[in-house]
Amino acid sequence: MAEKASQSVRIAAEAANTPPYSAVSGRAVGVVERYRLQPADLPSGLWEGRVHSITTQGVEALTTLAFVEGLAKPLALHDDDVQTLVRLTDSPFAGDWIGCKVVVRAVRCDGERVLRLYAPGAAAPPVDVLAPPRPRRRKHTWSVLVFLLALVALSVWLIYAVEQRTLLWTLIEQTVMTPAPP
Numbered sequence: 068m069a070e071k072a073s074q075s076v077r078i079a080a081e082a083a084n085t086p087p088y089s090a091v092s093g094r095a096v097g098v099v100e101r102y103r104l105q106p107a108d109l110p111s112g113l114w115e116g117r118v119h120s121i122t123t124q125g126v127e128a129l130t131t132l133a134f135v136e137g138l139a140k141p142l143a144l145h146d147d148d149v150q151t152l153v154r155l156t157d158s159p160f161a162g163d164w165i166g167c168k169v170v171v172r173a174v175r176c177d178g179e180r181v182l183r184l185y186a187p188g189a190a191a192p193p194v195d196v197l198a199p200p201r202p203r204r205r206k207h208t209w210s211v212l213v214f215l216l217a218l219v220a221l222s223v224w225l226i227y228a229v230e231q232r233t234l235l236w237t238l239i240e241q242t243v244m245t246p247a248p249p
Contacts, residue, residue, distance in 0.1 A: 075159060081129070103132070104140040104171070106180045112173035112194040114138060115187060118152070121161040131161065133184070135171060142171060148184040155186055 106112070116136040123129045131149065132141035142148070152164045170185045174192045185191040228235060 078159070099143070102140060104138060104142040104182060106173040106182055106195070107197065108138075108140060109171065109173055109182070110197070112196040114171040116169065116171075118164050118167050118169060121164055133164070133169075135169065138171070142182055142184070145181070145183065151184045151186065 114135065114137065116138065118133050119136050120134045122132050122134070122141070124132055131144040133144055133148070133152075134141045144152075151169070152167060153159050155167050155169070156163045158164070168187050170187050170189075170191070171182055172185055172191055173180055173195045174183055175181075175195045176183070180195050180197075183191075
């Protein structure tokens with residue numbers, strides 16, 4: 068069995084050589100957005116629950132995922148999240164993290180809204196709550212304008228038809244009665 072010291076060296080080396088989260092590209096972007104917990108998935112920006120499983124995902128770079136009770140998607144753990152779990156459980160082993168009570172918070176980090184794990188009741192940055200969406204103004208102006216324009220055009224046509232009914236009737240009779248050219 069590997070010693071804890073050699074494991075920590077290996078984990079540190081992997082972390083140093085792992086591309087940052089923003090380096091995800093191609094089809095993996097869709098996987099990350101759809102199947103991993105995103106800040107938008109927490110409307111209040113805060114969730115408290117127990118870790119019920121830990122997995123890893125990836126081929127070239129492994130990403131540790133934590134499944135928290137009550138959340139449908141797993142949280143991709145950042146180095147800070149791993150350190151939080153290690154401090155909470157006093158263990159670097161992922162198996163020991165299961166059952167640990169954590170708080171998932173949406174916070175601002177380098178100008179970006181991200182999710183981080185914190186100990187329940189511990190001091191943490193303020194929750195970065197999304198501003199409620201502004202009500203969308205409906206653009207009835209154009210539809211009302213088009214309706215009024217059509218109404219005016221129909222009115223003008225009807226007035227013209229009433230005033231010129233004898234001329235229009237004569238035109239219609241000539242069109243219908245005119246024989247087709249041979």
